Amino acid sequence: MRITIIGCGSIGSKLAKAADGMSEVKRIYLMDANKSVAERTAAGMDKAIVIDSVEEELYHSDLVIEAASQEAAKEILPKVVSRGVDIMIMSVGSLVDDDFRAMVFEKAKVSEAKVYIPTGALCGTDGLRSASVDELDEVELITMKGPRSLLGVEYIINKGIDVEKITERTVIYTGYAREAVKLFPKNINVAATVSLLGIGFDRTKVTVVVDPEIKSNSHELRIKGKFGEMTCHTYNYPEPDNPKTSHLATLSAISALKRIVRNEWFGV
Numbered sequence: 001m002r003i004t005i006i007g008c009g010s011i012g013s014k015l016a017k018a019a020d021g022m023s024e025v026k027r028i029y030l031m032d033a034n035k036s037v038a039e040r041t042a043a044g045m046d047k048a049i050v051i052d053s054v055e056e057e058l059y060h061s062d063l064v065i066e067a068a069s070q071e072a073a074k075e076i077l078p079k080v081v082s083r084g085v086d087i088m089i090m091s092v093g094s095l096v097d098d099d100f101r102a103m104v105f106e107k108a109k110v111s112e113a114k115v116y117i118p119t120g121a122l123c124g125t126d127g128l129r130s131a132s133v134d135e136l137d138e139v140e141l142i143t144m145k146g147p148r149s150l151l152g153v154e155y156i157i158n159k160g161i162d163v164e165k166i167t168e169r170t171v172i173y174t175g176y177a178r179e180a181v182k183l184f185p186k187n188i189n190v191a192a193t194v195s196l197l198g199i200g201f202d203r204t205k206v207t208v209v210v211d212p213e214i215k216s217n218s219h220e221l222r223i224k225g226k227f228g229e230m231t232c233h234t235y236n237y238p239e240p241d242n243p244k245t246s247h248l249a250t251l252s253a254i255s256a257l258k259r260i261v262r263n264e265w266f267g268v
């Protein structure tokens with residue numbers, strides 16, 4: 001299999017190195033808006049070639065993996081699926097717009113391209129996926145983060161809050177996923193994943209809490225429905241090179257790639 005990775009930051013660089021060790025992967029095309037980042041990632045890899053745009057090797061790629069940004073995902077998704085190439089998306093918030101999502105999935109259906117969305121930094125998506133086959137009454141995500149994970153979030157800055165000066169556990173957002181995904185574009189992709197798996201962006205409740213004491217980014221997923229009730233708590237350690245991203249998100253991308261290249265679907 002030949003893969004293209006768009007974005008060689010915290011997730012993309014580790015995914016690229018993991019892919020380099022997978023015998024099923026024959027070639028890895030690497031692209032980053034900052035070419036030197038892609039070149040740094042490629043150094044020491046056996047199968048990597050740095051490219052300048054996703055189109056460059058699209059005809060030679062079996063799978064494109066986006067690990068860049070919501071903007072990048074919005075740009076490349078239609079191009080990739082239109083050509084019938086499979087795609088894995090990490091910036092899941094890019095799918096919040098209903099018209100855009102419908103357009104992408106329609107193109108994918110016509111071209112028979114597959115769209116993969118890894119579970120990301122969250123446990124409990126397996127139960128949610130099954131539970132959503134019957135009626136769901138409530139889906140709620142409560143995300144707790146340390147201040148460093150929320151530095152630079154425009155919504156918080158505009159509210160005049162300095163997250164580094166917060167001294168006790170503070171709720172900084174309550175609302176629904178459709179808004180949350182836009183207000184926290186780099187912090188809460190899991191809210192988009194949960195919405196897609198469950199009851200949608202307008203009914204999935206989201207709460208964001210800042211806690212200056214915690215060392216992990218935690219997600220609590222609460223679900224009620226015909227199946228019963230489920231609460232699933234994930235305590236994630238952040239990636240040292242990007243505190244906004246949890247290590248489990250990187251691992252979920254690597255594990256998704258393993259399943260795809262080996263065509264092994266345990267626990268589907």
Ligand SMILES: NC(=O)c1ccc[n+]([C@@H]2O[C@H](COP(=O)([O-])OP(=O)(O)OC[C@H]3O[C@@H](n4cnc5c(N)ncnc54)[C@H](O)[C@@H]3O)[C@@H](O)[C@H]2O)c1
Binds near residue numbers: 008070072
């Ligand atoms: N699904 C999840 O659970 C989950 C969890 C964590 C992060 N994410 C998302 O995954 C994406 C990658 O995360 P990360 O921690 O690796 O981020 P990062 O900031 O460490 O790396 C992103 C890389 O993408 C590059 N990039 C940005 N725009 C680009 C473009 N248009 N074309 C090519 N390259 C571009 C940047 O130069 C950077 O090197 C982010 O959007 C992030 O929000 C998803």
